[in-house]
Amino acid sequence: MSINSVTLIGLLAAALTTTSFIPQVIKSWRMKETKDISLWMFLILGTGIFLWMVYGLLIQDLPVILANSISFVLVVVILYFKIRYK
Amino acid sequence: MSINSVTLIGLLAAALTTTSFIPQVIKSWRMKETKDISLWMFLILGTGIFLWMVYGLLIQDLPVILANSISFVLVVVILYFKIRYK
Structure with missing residues (x-):
């Protein structure tokens, strides 16, 4: 497998x-219901994703920074819904 | 920051x-209820985690292989509960 295929994966x-x-x-x-979702998860x-972002900044790896910044925002939104819609 | 602290993070x-x-x-x-969990998520x-595992095998990176193998098993268990307890 070439380096490019590996990077693509x-x-x-x-x-x-x-x-x-x-x-x-x-x-x-949509459902405004989150009781089956684990707050702890x-x-x-x-x-963990926040630390991946910090790690990405420390090793200056743009894909790691980008992917984890977007994931972090989405996870924070889910946490907000979890706290708001018990 | 030393390389060791970065690796630790x-x-x-x-x-x-x-x-x-x-x-x-x-x-x-415990709850046997999973309706608020997104099957698509x-x-x-x-x-994605399966592909991270494949990626780890291709670049022969043990931490990437290990972390994603464990995550994959746990996510499959959650998927099983999601399908079983609608």
């Missing part, structure tokens, strides 16, 4: 894990 | 994003 992986939060944002926003995930 | 980030799924597994298992996330 990494970029596709990053794009999928980042955009995966969008359906949950839409669902929670999104608190720990949000902290 | 990366490892902590990986540990947090991986373990974050455990509270959701426990909650869904976990389907896309699972596919």
Whole structure:
């Protein structure tokens, strides 16, 4: 496999894990119900993604910074819905 | 910051994003209710994490392989609960 195919798989992986939060944002926003969602999952995930962002800044890796900044915003929105719609 | 502190932040980030799924597994298992969880979120996330695992194998990076293998198993368990407890 060429370096380009490998990089492509990494970029596709990053794009999928980042955009995966969008359906949950839409669902929670529409249903206004979040009781089955674990608060702890999104608190720990949000902290982890924030540290990935810091890590990206420290190693100056733009894809890591970008993917995790977008994921962080989406996870914070889900957390907001979780706290607002108990 | 030394290389070691930077690596430590990366490892902590990986540990947090991986373990974050455990509270959701426990909650869904106990409550037997998953209707507020987005099926699409976990389907896309699972596919993305699987590709991260493949990416880790291709670049032969043990932390990427390990963290994503564990996350993948946990996300599959959540998906199983999502399908079983509608």
